[in-house]
Amino acid sequence: MAVTSKPSTSTSLRHETMLIDGAWTDGNAREAITVLNPGNRKPIASVPRGTAEDIDTAVKAATAAFPAWMRVPPRDRGRILTRIADVIEARVEELAKIIAEETGNAIKTQARPEAKGTAEIFRYFGGLASELKGETIPFGEHVLSYTRREPIGVVGAIIPWNAPVLLGSLKIAPALCAGNTLVLKAAEDAPLGILWVARICQEFLPKGVLNVITGYGPEAGAALSAHPGVRKLSFTGSTEVGKLVMKAASERIVPVSLELGGKSPSIVYPDANEDWVVDGIIAAMRFTRQSQSCTAGSRLFLHADIFDDFLNKLAAKASKLKIGNPLDEETDMGAIINEKQFRKVCGYVEDGLKQPGATLRFGGLPPKDGPLSEGFFAIPTLFAHDANDWRLAKEEIFGPVLVAIKWTDEQEAIRMANQTHYGLAGYVWTKDIGRALRTAHAIEAGWVQINQGLGQSPGHSYGGVKQSGIGREFSLEGMLDSFTIKKNVTINLATP
Ligand code: ADP
Numbered sequence: 001m002a003v004t005s006k007p008s009t010s011t012s013l014r015h016e017t018m019l020i021d022g023a024w025t026d027g028n029a030r031e032a033i034t035v036l037n038p039g040n041r042k043p044i045a046s047v048p049r050g051t052a053e054d055i056d057t058a059v060k061a062a063t064a065a066f067p068a069w070m071r072v073p074p075r076d077r078g079r080i081l082t083r084i085a086d087v088i089e090a091r092v093e094e095l096a097k098i099i100a101e102e103t104g105n106a107i108k109t110q111a112r113p114e115a116k117g118t119a120e121i122f123r124y125f126g127g128l129a130s131e132l133k134g135e136t137i138p139f140g141e142h143v144l145s146y147t148r149r150e151p152i153g154v155v156g157a158i159i160p161w162n163a164p165v166l167l168g169s170l171k172i173a174p175a176l177c178a179g180n181t182l183v184l185k186a187a188e189d190a191p192l193g194i195l196w197v198a199r200i201c202q203e204f205l206p207k208g209v210l211n212v213i214t215g216y217g218p219e220a221g222a223a224l225s226a227h228p229g230v231r232k233l234s235f236t237g238s239t240e241v242g243k244l245v246m247k248a249a250s251e252r253i254v255p256v257s258l259e260l261g262g263k264s265p266s267i268v269y270p271d272a273n274e275d276w277v278v279d280g281i282i283a284a285m286r287f288t289r290q291s292q293s294c295t296a297g298s299r300l301f302l303h304a305d306i307f308d309d310f311l312n313k314l315a316a317k318a319s320k321l322k323i324g325n326p327l328d329e330e331t332d333m334g335a336i337i338n339e340k341q342f343r344k345v346c347g348y349v350e351d352g353l354k355q356p357g358a359t360l361r362f363g364g365l366p367p368k369d370g371p372l373s374e375g376f377f378a379i380p381t382l383f384a385h386d387a388n389d390w391r392l393a394k395e396e397i398f399g400p401v402l403v404a405i406k407w408t409d410e411q412e413a414i415r416m417a418n419q420t421h422y423g424l425a426g427y428v429w430t431k432d433i434g435r436a437l438r439t440a441h442a443i444e445a446g447w448v449q450i451n452q453g454l455g456q457s458p459g460h461s462y463g464g465v466k467q468s469g470i471g472r473e474f475s476l477e478g479m480l481d482s483f484t485i486k487k488n489v490t491i492n493l494a495t496p
Pocket of ligand 1: 161186217218220223225236238245
């Protein structure tokens, strides 16, 4: 969580600076943002409230660094990334603790896997540098026509707070591997982990290749989206802000990659009324990340034959998740990022409780006293309703509130699953492979999983359709499509 303060008022509070042109600095910022631990609402550190001038300085630094960086042989760029991966891997516990503290995500279930995943991302893209290959086009013996994968230039990247280090690394590693330079705007609620990663990167990178600005979205973020020196925009966050970024990009015809929200369906067939499926639904819903995930399978379509029995099993398992201090190794589920989000999630629960036709099957409003009331702790909650078109089934809650909807006819289940403007992920649960594949192919989403609910790994092209986004991340194709330009060179070989 972030609040604005004067920079030097609390002397004991750790202060982290921004990375601009190889230097650690407050830039032009006259105010600071205090980062709070969502688990106890206490300050952890402050960071500069970066300004439009800071963005401008950073873009100029990245522009100046670009010609030399693009000429570094790709393998050498890749080697730098793998060396960064080695250092992150060796210090993974340090990073896990920072992530848990600033995001409120439990160290055991989320923050440590995120820290490990970050090292993996640098290693994966480091190994892909030699794959920045072109093609030859067969125009006949008298012509040589080939393509080159060239970097685009200065990339402007904006990231959210829910998995800030992983999502930030998914922009830094492929963009730099492909020979671009970067200005990254960290999320105001969780900037510390990505600044820690940037410190490691800076030990290996020439100055100006990577710049990280802290600050608020409508200030620093908007300035980055609108900066004429930025040649590519890569954004992860809400659909609402994604539209603003796309609008800014359209002013200058700058290519844009958007990884936005979701309201992903999980379709459970009658043969899947089993414990491992219940575990899978909990994983797909990302309950252990307080469901603050755009991939969360937050609409549960359960076949009528198993509806009540499955929900009873789910209630029993969900109630066993241990909620509390994110840094405690026993904790499964931590805290919601900030007060605004916490109130928003509570608002959805209140709405559900008042909704005619909806029944609360487990969970509800968070406790008002006791240890959990000290932080922004929400509890796993499920409402059952026959309708698919009420507010909780339509809007992205970004909190642990699941809705269950009954179905009997497969086509009807698929129709309801697709009845959304989102299209990020989907989950299908059945042992009948024909049904599973038929359904997976019919779901309008960028990623459908069958009989598993967990996260993505490097190599798989991740991204959405409809209002869940444009472009793919996490893979070789993602790097090539998002961070390179395909240039064609054609040579007449028949000159006298
Ligand atoms: P969330 O609600 O998940 O925080 P947001 O889309 O609000 O998602 O934020 C994601 C990122 O976008 C953050 O770094 C935030 O500061 C930034 N952001 C917010 N508003 C704007 C804006 N108007 N222009 C550019 N970036 C913005």
